[in-house]
Amino acid sequence: MTNYRVNNVAQLNNGQSGSLANAWGILVASGTTGTLTLQPATLGGSTFTTMSISHIAAGQPFPCYPRTVSVISGTVYVLA
Numbered sequence: 001m002t003n004y005r006v007n008n009v010a011q012l013n014n015g016q017s018g019s020l021a022n023a024w025g026i027l028v029a030s031g032t033t034g035t036l037t038l039q040p041a042t043l044g045g046s047t048f049t050t051m052s053i054s055h056i057a058a059g060q061p062f063p064c065y066p067r068t069v070s071v072i073s074g075t076v077y078v079l080a
Helices: none
Strands: 009-012 025-028 033-038 050-052 066-073 076-079
Touching: 025 066, 066 076
Parallel strands: none
Antiparallel strands: 009 076, 025 076, 033 050, 033 066
């Protein structure tokens, strides 16, 4: 088990997209669909990895550095 400290949260619902400064992860609600675009792996990189939100376990914080989150249906919490 791991403890996570959250100072700020942005809630994104159906049809919304966005990001949050200094975000370190996301929390996905059950049945959520959409896409997650991550920061480049190297400083100054220009290759952005995109993945489906439906592949992330619901109810578990997913540590990552999200660039943008686009929600088609459901709810995603961007954690900072």
